[in-house]
Structure formats: C-alpha cells, structure tokens
Amino acid sequence: MYEYIIGTLEYVSPQYIVVENNGIGYQILTPNPYTFSLEQQKQKIYTYFHVREDAQLLYGFKTLEEKEFFIKLINVSGIGPKGALAILAAGEPGQIAHAIEQENEKFLTTFPGVGKKTARQIILDLKGKLHEFINDFPEDMESESNDRHDDHERQEAILALEALGYSNKEVKKAMRHLQQEKLTTDQFIKLALKELSGF
The missing domain is CATH 2.40.50.140 (Nucleic acid-binding proteins)
Structure with missing residues (x-):
C-alpha cells in the first residue's frame, strides 16, 4: 500500500x-x-x-534492499514480521543471503529467535532465491559467525550511548580501546561511560 x-x-x-x-x-x-x-x-x-x-x-x-529482504523473510514458514525485523537488526541482507546459499545453519542460529529448525526452514524456503542480495562475502563464515555476536553487542552499545546524548565522535573515541574486547552490551556501555566521564 x-x-x-x-x-x-x-x-x-x-x-x-x-x-x-x-x-x-x-x-x-x-x-x-x-x-x-x-x-x-x-x-x-x-x-x-x-x-x-x-x-x-x-x-x-533505510534501503529498498532491506525492505525486499524483509518481505522474503516473512514468506518463510514460521517467521513473522517481528522475527524478520530482529534478524535484520542483527545482520546485513547480503551477509544473511550468503549464509543461506552456503546452508550455514550455525551462522543463522546466531540471530535472535532462530533455532536449528527455523534455520533449516529459512534455507529450504529461500536458497536459490536471493542472488540479487549476495555481494562479495568471504567463503569462510565460521570465524565470522563467532565474531558477529560481539560486533552486534558493540554496535548496540554505541547506539545506546548516542541515544544518551553523546556525539558519534565521542562514542567512537571511548570505544576505540575496546575494539578487541568480547563483552556484553551492558559491559561495553559501562566501560565507555567511564571514558566519557573524562571528556
């Protein structure tokens, strides 16, 4: 509409x-x-x-690509708009499409609300139908699936700090020395606030 x-x-x-x-x-x-x-x-x-x-x-x-991928996801049996939104909040369309084409269930189950059964259903329903979303992503998704969760936690912390009124420049400066850390969103926020309090 x-x-x-x-x-x-x-x-x-x-x-x-x-x-x-x-x-x-x-x-x-x-x-x-x-x-x-x-x-x-x-x-x-x-x-x-x-x-x-x-x-x-x-x-x-923000993009037509995101919208089109959202529509693909809600057509998967067992995934509604809320679930599709959560998946897109945690990953890029091209990244997700690549995992589906590679039948990488381990990667897909890192997304919120996606268990093994749902991951298999996503692959069953969408494999071979996502070529327009796939860019040049690395073939080795195993290490990426291990790191993606930490990247998501870090990004969530950045967005939360910006919502508190800190500028993007201030937040990135405070988070710079935490780039290699594997922490929860709350831990990232607490450590970054300690740095920001000195600005």
Whole structure:
C-alpha cells in the first residue's frame, strides 16, 4: 500500500521511529531505530504495511534492499514480521543471503529467535532465491559467525550511548580501546561511560 514515506523524523524510540508528513505522524517499526538521524531534515523511509486481525502496522527500512529482504523473510514458514525485523537488526541482507546459499545453519542460529529448525526452514524456503542480495562475502563464515555476536553487542552499545546524548565522535573515541574486547552490551556501555566521564 505504501511504497515509501518522505518526511521529518520527529522521534526515535528503541522499537520505532515517528516520521511527520503533511501534519501526520507515522509510527514506523524499524530494525535499528537509532541509525536514523534526527538532525537530517527530510528522510526517505521504505515502508511495508502489515495488516492482521488485531493491528495494522507500518514497518520501515533505510534501503529498498532491506525492505525486499524483509518481505522474503516473512514468506518463510514460521517467521513473522517481528522475527524478520530482529534478524535484520542483527545482520546485513547480503551477509544473511550468503549464509543461506552456503546452508550455514550455525551462522543463522546466531540471530535472535532462530533455532536449528527455523534455520533449516529459512534455507529450504529461500536458497536459490536471493542472488540479487549476495555481494562479495568471504567463503569462510565460521570465524565470522563467532565474531558477529560481539560486533552486534558493540554496535548496540554505541547506539545506546548516542541515544544518551553523546556525539558519534565521542562514542567512537571511548570505544576505540575496546575494539578487541568480547563483552556484553551492558559491559561495553559501562566501560565507555567511564571514558566519557573524562571528556
């Protein structure tokens, strides 16, 4: 129904953003709300309108590629919009598509809500149908699957710190010496706040 919305970003929460267009504020569920900038005047959000018996929900994405991959995921048996959103919040479309083509169940089960059964279903339903999403990713996904969780925790900490009002420059400076650490999101935040308190 809605291909995209161009408007002003008025509000960012952990689950959704609010975009104002012609006096109407649209609540849009999105994979990583804090990646959207409140400083940018106008933003183009690619949208997917989902209707169910008890709700009408609008999902939004920064790129058309993300939106198209989201649609692929919700067509997998057992994966709904909420699950697809969680997967996209933790990985890039090309990265996920590569794992599916390689039948890498271990990598897929690192995503939130994806167990072995769901990983097998994703591969069964989508393998051979994602060529447009695959870029030049390394063949060896094993080490990447081990490291991706830590990268996600670090990125979540960065977004949380920026939400607290710190600039991207300050946060990156505080996180610089933590690049090789394997910590939880909370641990990254606590250590970074100690550094930031000295600024």
